[in-house]
Amino acid sequence: MGGGHTGASERASARATERARSTRLNAAEKEKDERQKNSPNATKAIAEGMNVISTTSLKRKRSVMKQFRGKESIFKRPEALPPRFKNKDVPDYHKHPHKWVRYTLGDVSPEDMSDQSNTAAALSFLRELKERKELIDTNNIELEVPPETL
Known part of the structure; x- marks a missing residue:
C-alpha cells in the first residue's frame, strides 16, 4: 500500500x-x-x-x-532514423551457401510430376495417416481395459 x-x-x-x-x-x-x-x-x-x-x-x-545550455528542455530531441529495411539485405542462401542444400528435379520423370500421380500420392498418404490413427486408438482402448476383466 x-x-x-x-x-x-x-x-x-x-x-x-x-x-x-x-x-x-x-x-x-x-x-x-x-x-x-x-x-x-x-x-x-x-x-x-x-x-x-x-x-x-x-x-x-x-x-x-x-544560460540554457546543458539544462533539461521541454522540447523533445528528434528520434534516431528508422533502421534500414531488411528486404534490402542479401538473402542468407547467397551469404552462406554452405548452409543450404540445392535440390533439383532432374532425376524425376515427367510421369511422376503429373497431376494424377500427385493426387494418388496425397490420397495414399492420407490413407496411411488414417490407418495409423486407427491403430493407435485400438491400442489405447486395449490398454485402458482393467486387468481383472481379462
Missing part, C-alpha cells in the same frame, strides 16, 4: 518541477522581449522590415541562450 503513496508524491513533485521550469522559461522569455524592445538594433531591424539582423543582436541572442 505504501508504494501507491510514493507514486503520487513522485507525480506531484514532477508537476511542481515542471511548473518551476515553465516559470523560469517564461521569465527568461519576458526578459528577452524587453531587451529586444529597448535595444537600438531591434528598433532599427523593425524599421527596416526585419530584413537585416545585426551581429550585436546575434551575439546578444547567443549570450542569452548560453
Whole structure:
C-alpha cells in the first residue's frame, strides 16, 4: 500500500518541477522581449522590415541562450532514423551457401510430376495417416481395459 503513496508524491513533485521550469522559461522569455524592445538594433531591424539582423543582436541572442545550455528542455530531441529495411539485405542462401542444400528435379520423370500421380500420392498418404490413427486408438482402448476383466 505504501508504494501507491510514493507514486503520487513522485507525480506531484514532477508537476511542481515542471511548473518551476515553465516559470523560469517564461521569465527568461519576458526578459528577452524587453531587451529586444529597448535595444537600438531591434528598433532599427523593425524599421527596416526585419530584413537585416545585426551581429550585436546575434551575439546578444547567443549570450542569452548560453544560460540554457546543458539544462533539461521541454522540447523533445528528434528520434534516431528508422533502421534500414531488411528486404534490402542479401538473402542468407547467397551469404552462406554452405548452409543450404540445392535440390533439383532432374532425376524425376515427367510421369511422376503429373497431376494424377500427385493426387494418388496425397490420397495414399492420407490413407496411411488414417490407418495409423486407427491403430493407435485400438491400442489405447486395449490398454485402458482393467486387468481383472481379462
